Amino acid sequence: MHDAWSSSETWVYQCLCCATTWDEQFDVRHVGDGHGGEATVYEREGQRCMTPWTDRACPNCESQNVKAFSAPWGRKAVAKKVKTGGDVAMVFHLRRLHAW
DSSP states (O other): OOOEEEEEEEEEEEETTTOOEEEEEEEEEEEEOSSSOEEEEEEETTEEEOOTTSSOOOTTTOOSOEEEEETTHHHHHHHTOOOOSOHHHHHHHHHHTTOO
């Protein structure tokens, strides 16, 4: 007999183009194969779907430049959005960090 268990996960998404955020609820089914391997199936609204971190589009602007956060970390990460003085300020900030 194979081990099987289910869980529910909430994922938070943020569009990197228009800054829209939204949540999606997934049912996750895990099945062990008896040899140490595991298969995972994600379902949304009763239908099988891709993993939560792939193939997402913004419901507002339909951009596919979307960042996924597994809740509960998602809301905290989205809430830490820092306002800057624009692109020039970001360039100087990245230069100070030696990141650009």
